[in-house]
Amino acid sequence: MIANRPDKSKLYYPQMPTAWWFKKWNYFFFLLRELTSVFIAAFLVVYLIQIYNMGLGAEHYAAFVERFKSPGWIVFHVVALIFAVYHSITWFKTASVILTPHVGSWAVPPWMVTALHIAAWMVVSVIILLLFVFV
Amino acid sequence: MTQKTATLTISRFEPGKDTVPGTQSYSVPYLEDWVILDALNYIKDQVDGTLSYRWSCRMGVCGSCGMMVNGEPKLTCSAFIRDYYPQEIRIEPLENFPVIRDLVIDMSDFMDKLTSVQPWIIREKEKPVSEGEYLQTPEQLDSYQQFSQCINCLLCYAACPIFGLETDFIGPAAIALGYRYNLDSRDEGNDKRNDVIKDVNGVWECTFVGECSIVCPKHVDPAAAIQRLKVESAKELMQTLLMPWGRK
Numbered sequence: 001m002i003a004n005r006p007d008k009s010k011l012y013y014p015q016m017p018t019a020w021w022f023k024k025w026n027y028f029f030f031l032l033r034e035l036t037s038v039f040i041a042a043f044l045v046v047y048l049i050q051i052y053n054m055g056l057g058a059e060h061y062a063a064f065v066e067r068f069k070s071p072g073w074i075v076f077h078v079v080a081l082i083f084a085v086y087h088s089i090t091w092f093k094t095a096s097v098i099l100t101p102h103v104g105s106w107a108v109p110p111w112m113v114t115a116l117h118i119a120a121w122m123v124v125s126v127i128i129l130l131l132f133v134f135v
Numbered sequence: 136m137t138q139k140t141a142t143l144t145i146s147r148f149e150p151g152k153d154t155v156p157g158t159q160s161y162s163v164p165y166l167e168d169w170v171i172l173d174a175l176n177y178i179k180d181q182v183d184g185t186l187s188y189r190w191s192c193r194m195g196v197c198g199s200c201g202m203m204v205n206g207e208p209k210l211t212c213s214a215f216i217r218d219y220y221p222q223e224i225r226i227e228p229l230e231n232f233p234v235i236r237d238l239v240i241d242m243s244d245f246m247d248k249l250t251s252v253q254p255w256i257i258r259e260k261e262k263p264v265s266e267g268e269y270l271q272t273p274e275q276l277d278s279y280q281q282f283s284q285c286i287n288c289l290l291c292y293a294a295c296p297i298f299g300l301e302t303d304f305i306g307p308a309a310i311a312l313g314y315r316y317n318l319d320s321r322d323e324g325n326d327k328r329n330d331v332i333k334d335v336n337g338v339w340e341c342t343f344v345g346e347c348s349i350v351c352p353k354h355v356d357p358a359a360a361i362q363r364l365k366v367e368s369a370k371e372l373m374q375t376l377l378m379p380w381g382r383k
Contacts, residue, residue, distance in 0.1 A: 005243050006235050006241050006243070007150075008233075010150035010151050010235075011150065011233035011234060011235060011241055012148050012150075012153070012154075012155065012156060012233060012234040013233050014230065014231070014232075014233075014234065016231075016296065016299040016300055020296055020299070021296070023206070024346070026344065026345065026346050026349065027296055027344065027346070030296075030342070030343075030344045030345070034342065094343065094362065097345075097356070097358060097359045097362050098359070098362045098363055098366055
């Protein structure tokens with residue numbers, strides 16, 4: 001406990017400005033990262049609906065997918081893709097903060113942790129892409 | 136030769152008289168080796184004795200002289216005027232804290248939060264002095280040493296927008312110091328500390344802006360401490376759900 005506390009009624013209490021995220025680039029990119037989650041969640045909802053439609057038969061599914069050719073859906077998917085990539089990169093950067101792996105007494109540097117995660121992500125993405133193309 | 140001068144615009148607030156802080160500009164001699172704290176001391180001694188601010192060691196150890204310098208939280212004993220000259224330098228109290236007077240903030244809320252994480256070694260049973268010290272290997276020391284460098288300067292709180300928005304948040308320094316003792320091989324107080332640290336106002340309030348680690352003058356990484364504690368906390372939750380018989 002603090003013995004001598006100031007008279008609270010005489011203090012000045014500063015308020016956070018509404019647009020605080022414009023104060024620093026770091027704040028802005030943080031908020032952008034949070035915003036990307038909304039688009040990723042929206043994409044996943046669309047994806048679930050797509051899977052549901054797949055279960056309704058080939059003809060029904062073809063008609064459903066046809067709608068994705070409209071400019072609005074193309075823009076949505078492009079934005080969702082960009083945000084998903086951005087979110088994934090920030091996620092892998094976080095991994096280097098959380099994980100501190102050691103090989104013997106050698107501490108793996110944070111940049112390498114991020115790089116290994118991104119490399120693994122690329123490999124998995126390429127495998128999935130190849131499966132879509134050739135299977 | 137005319138002495139070069141630097142201009143400092145300083146936030147002023149007189150309790151009981153002002154409702155919001157104002158500013159006052161001062162002209163100080165420009166010297167290559169002066170830090171901002173030197174300029175503040177010059178103003179206090181030579182120009183305006185009413186200016187209030189905290190300082191003590193003048194060597195980046197005590198953590199008293201943290202202020203906003205051109206909108207960035209800095210230790211004014213380590214911020215050189217030459218790095219800002221010839222631009223005007225804006226000095227304000229640390230953000231996200233109530234202001235007592237001029238550049239002096241109210242730290243009592245932080246002190247309560249710091250106490251709540253019990254940042255000291257807790258032993259279930261102390262061994263007698265005759266049995267000697269609690270020894271540690273260099274590896275055990277390494278595991279927590281960076282977190283022990285915190286000087287409670289509160290720059291991380293001033294940089295954290297989450298603390299600014301959610302004042303119940305325990306905040307970066309208190310959590311990092313709690314984590315420091317959790318990692319200490321001599322300590323047995325994790326459970327007591329974790330009740331506070333891993334609570335909703337603890338690590339789960341943090342959304343990982345990361346600015347706390349950027350502004351730390353002692354290169355402590357509070358953001359890392361918080362994220363690692365989140366992982367620990369999530370693991371413990373999963374263990375409790377999947378293996379309830381293993382619950383402590």
